[in-house]
Amino acid sequence: MSSVLRLAGWWARDYAYAAGRQLRSALSRVGPEEFLSGAGRPVVVIPGIFEDWRFMLPLIRELHGAGHPVHVVTVLQRNRLAVPKAAALIAGYLGDRDLRDTLIVAHSKGGLIGKYVMMSLDPEQRVTRMVAVGSPFSGSRYAGYMLLPSLRALSPRSAVTVQLSREQRVNERITSVYGLFDPHIPEGSVLPGARNVLLDTGGHFRILAHEVTIRTVLAEAAAPPAPRVAATPKARGPEG
Numbered sequence: 576m577s578s579v580l581r582l583a584g585w586w587a588r589d590y591a592y593a594a595g596r597q598l599r600s601a602l603s604r605v606g607p608e609e610f611l612s613g614a615g616r617p618v619v620v621i622p623g624i625f626e627d628w629r630f631m632l633p634l635i636r637e638l639h640g641a642g643h644p645v646h647v648v649t650v651l652q653r654n655r656l657a658v659p660k661a662a663a664l665i666a667g668y669l670g671d672r673d674l675r676d677t678l679i680v681a682h683s684k685g686g687l688i689g690k691y692v693m694m695s696l697d698p699e700q701r702v703t704r705m706v707a708v709g710s711p712f713s714g715s716r717y718a719g720y721m722l723l724p725s726l727r728a729l730s731p732r733s734a735v736t737v738q739l740s741r742e743q744r745v746n747e748r749i750t751s752v753y754g755l756f757d758p759h760i761p762e763g764s765v766l767p768g769a770r771n772v773l774l775d776t777g778g779h780f781r782i783l784a785h786e787v788t789i790r791t792v793l794a795e796a797a798a799p800p801a802p803r804v805a806a807t808p809k810a811r812g813p814e815g
Contacts, residue, residue: 585777586758592781600629607647610635615643616703616796617674621665623683623709624654624725631682633784634792638680643796646672654684655725658735659695661688666696676800679705680792682783683759684729686710686751691735693745703800706750706792709779713740713762731762743768752791754782 607628618638622630628647635645648668651661665688669677679689679702686707693702711718714731721727728735746768753764756777765771774785782788 582756582777585754585756589758589778589781592778592784596630596780597626600627600632603629603632605629605632607649610639610645610647613639613642613644615641616676616678617646618643618678618680618796619646619648619665619669619674619702621648621651621661621679621681621685621688622654623681623685624729626682627653631680631783634680634789637789637793638796641793641796643678646674654688655723657725657728658684658687658691658739662691662696665689665692669697669701675699675701676703677701678703678796679707680796681705681707681710683709683711683779686712686749686764687729687735687739690739690742690745690749693748694739694742702748704748704750704795704798706752706795707764707766708752708783708788709754709757709760710751710764710766711736711760711762712751712764712766715760715762717759717761750791750795752782752788754778754785 620628620631620635622628639645648664650664681689687710689705689707711729714736715729716731718726718729746766749766749769750772751764751766751769752772754774754777757779759779772791774782774787
């Protein structure tokens with residue numbers, strides 16, 4: 576199969592997966608309280624832009640089935656808030672619930688929100704680690720052509736993206752999972768200093784259900800607590 580056909584196939588399957596998950600999310604009547612039980616490490620799930628938390632239900636069910644209480648921050652709604660504002664909501668939730676030794680599992684923009692929390696809004700290190708799937712840590716050049724401000728903010732030239740790229744102290748506590756080809760992030764999701772996991776397929780959405788993604792998330796959730804590191808000073812940055 577030629578590379579062009581292979582990319583076209585990944586692209587088609589990716590959007591088919593996304594459309595199916597969005598439809599199932601819209602029709603689902605499952606509530607977030609159903610996943611709060613469990614004696615394992617607490618997990619906070621952060622979906623990508625235009626996704627509500629139910630988009631990540633397959634991973635949520637896997638984590639809950641393995642004994643982890645899974646938390647979703649419903650006030651994010653479909654995650655169109657600016658990264659700093661969304662991160663403040665996540666940090667507030669962590670404090671209000673007094674969650675500790677927490678794993679963040681994030682998709683796409685959710686990874687930027689999670690990293691912002693870790694580097695700027697978590698002086699008590701309530702977040703031990705994060706697994707980010709298909710996150711644009713270096714931005715996406717396509718974002719600059721988008722009409723919506725919430726999408727344009729993901730440009731490599733945006734102030735928040737530049738700030739997140741420069742700050743690398745928390746990267747060692749992050750696992751970045753990504754495919755061979757991402758139709759939304761031509762820059763890729765390699766994060767310096769992090770554990771980078773390259774899948775043997777392409778896509779932005781369907782890789783959430785890849786067996787290696789699931790194994791990676793479950794392994795990070797079950798890993799022993801990491802030793803605490805020196806607190807990261809609160810970063811100054813745009814509050815857009």
